[in-house]
Amino acid sequence: MTAGVATSAGPRAAARSRAIAPRSGGRPWTFYVLATVFVLYVAALYGPMICIYVLSFQDVRGGLVFPMKGLSLHWFVDLFTQVRTGDVQGSFDRSIRLAILVTIITVVVSFLAGMAFRRRFPGDTVVFYLMIGSLVAPGLVLGIGTGLLFNLLGIEAHWYTAAVGAQLSWTLPFGVLVMFAVMSRFDRAWEEAARDLGATRAQTIWLVVIPILSPGIVAVALFGFTLSYDEFARTLQTAGSLNTLPLEIWSMTLNVTSPSLYALGTVTTIISFLIIGACLGAISLIQRRRAATLGGVPR
C-alpha cells in the first residue's frame, strides 16, 4: 500500500517541478531581479542603523561622521561617566519602568477587550472604532492634548501620569488589534468543555483561556513594550520635567557632539533585541511544549 503510493507520487512530483523550473535547470532570471531588490531593501532598512553602530566603536579621536577613527569602547565608557551626556541612566530607568507599566495595562485591557468582542453586542462597532480611533490622531497633537487635560485636572504631568495616558492611546489600539487576531483562533468549545467539566468562570480563564492564548498574550506584551519604549511624539509634552530615553536621545542630538550619542544608540538597540529575544524565546518555549510532531504519532 505505502510502496504503491510512493511510486505513484514520485513521477508526479518530478513532473510538477519540471513544469515550473526552467529547462536549463538553473534559477529563472526573475529570481536574480527579485533577490537584488530584496538586498537593496535590506540595505536601506539596516544600513543607517549599522552606520550608527559602527561609528560608536571609534576611539577618543572619533567624530560624528565617517571615516572611522580607531576602534575602542571609549564612547561607551564616556556615556556612563560624563555628566555632559545627560541623565542616560535615569532616563533609561524611567523608560523601562514606563514601558512595563504601559505593557501591563495594554495586556490586561487588550485581553479583556478580546474576550468581550468574541460576541456581538449592541454598539460594538462604535466601541471598536472608538478604541482604535486614536491611531489616526497625530501623536504630537494628542500629546499636547493629554498634557492640557492633566493640567486641567490638576494632576502634574510626569512620566508616570500623563505620559502613561498618552502612550496608552498608541499601544492600546495595537494591542487590541493583535488580540483580536489571536482570539479569532480560540475555539469557544474549549471554554464550554471546561464549564462542562465543572470549572468555574475564574478557573476556566486561569486554566484554559490564558494558557491557550499565552503566545498571543506575549506578542501583545512585546508590541506594547516596544511601542512604549521608543515612543516620542506623544511623550514629548506629557513626560514632565524628567525625560524618557527617546526624549533624552533627542535632546542629546541637539547638544552632544560626540560619538557617545552613537554609543547610546548601540546600547539601546542591544537592550531592545534582548527584550524581543526574550519574548520570542518565551513564545517558542510555549509552542514547543505543545509542538505538533515531537516524533510522535502524526496527525
Next chain:
Amino acid sequence: MTAGKGGDIELAGLSKSFDGSTFVVEGVNLKIPDGAYCCFLGPSGCGKTTILRMVAGHEDPTSGEIVIGGENVVGLPPLARRTAMMFQSYALFPHLSVRDNIAFALRVRGNSKQERYAKTDEMMDKVQLSELADRLPAQLSGGQQQRVALARAAITEPRVLLLDEPLSALDEQLRIQMRQELRRMQRQLGITFIHVTHTQLEAIALADLVVVMEKGRIKQAGAARDVYASPKDRYVAEFLGGQNLLRGRVQTVNGHHAVVTAPDLRGIQVPLAATRVAVGDDIAVAVRRDDIELVRPGGPALSAGVTSIASRVLAIEYQGYFLKVMLDTMEGSEFIAYVPERKFFADPFEVGDVVLATWAIEHARILT
C-alpha cells in the same frame, strides 16, 4: 440498567428560540429510558444539536422542561445535572497532556495531584491510553483523540453522556471502528448516551432509540428497525433511505386494500393496515428496495398477491454483496432495486433492458 443510578430523561414541551420569533426546537416531547443509547438523527439545522446542548446545560430552553431522574434540571450547571458532553471536535485542551486533559474535572474540583492522577491512570487504563499519557492532543490520531475526549467526560461519572457528532471528524474506516467502541463504552459504563448525528447508518447501527428530526420537531422516534423498516411518513422514509417512494391518487378502497394510480403508474394494490384513506386522496407508498424483485417480461406468470411495474434499467452499480439497479419506473423520482450479488449474476441485466419490478403487495406501505 441499574435503577437509581441515572434515571430516565424526559423532555416535555421543549422549545428553543434564539431570536424570539423562529424556533429551532419546537414542542419536543420525548422519554429516553435509563441506560439507553439514543441517537438524534436529522439534517444540519434541524435542532438536534440544540436539544443536546440544552440537556447538557450549555443552552437554556425558551420553554419546556428537561427532567433527569425525576428532577427538572433546567437552570442547573452541567455538573449538578451529572451530564457530560463530548464536543464535535472533541475540544481537548491543546496545552494539556492526555493525563491532564482527563484529570481536568478532578483538578477544578480541588482534588490533590496524587489523588487525581491515581483516578486518571485508572481511567486511562480502562480506555487503553496509558502509553499516551504524556502526549499532547496535537500528537494524537483522530481515534485516540476521541478516546481521550470520552475518558475526560467519563471521569466525572455522569449519568448521561452527550455526544455531538462524535464520529464526523474521523475517516470512513475509523468511523466504523470507533462506532463499535462507543457502543462498547456505553455498555461498560452502563449510562445513557445521547448521540447526535446526521448519518442514518450511524444512528441505526448504534441506537436503541432513534429520534428522527426535521425543523425542530420530532418526526418519528423508536427502535432502529421500526424507524428504518416502518417509516411513518415520507420525510422519515427519504431520510433513512432504503425505500422507494411512489406517489399517486387513491382510486378505489376495498376493505383491506387500496388501489393507487398515477399518470405513469397503472393501478397498484397497497394494504391499508391501520391507515385510513379515502378515494381521491394523494398518498405516498413506500416499498423497500430490497423487497423488489426484478424479472424479465414474458416469463412465467406472476403469482397472485404480487404487484409489478414494467421499467427500463437506467444504471447499475456494483456494491459488493448486492447490486443497485436504478429504474425509470416513476418520472422524476428514483426507483431502485437492491439485487443480491449471486442472484444478479445468475442472469445479469444490462442498462436499457426492460424488466418487471415486482414485489409482494403486503410489503408496500402507505405513508401519511
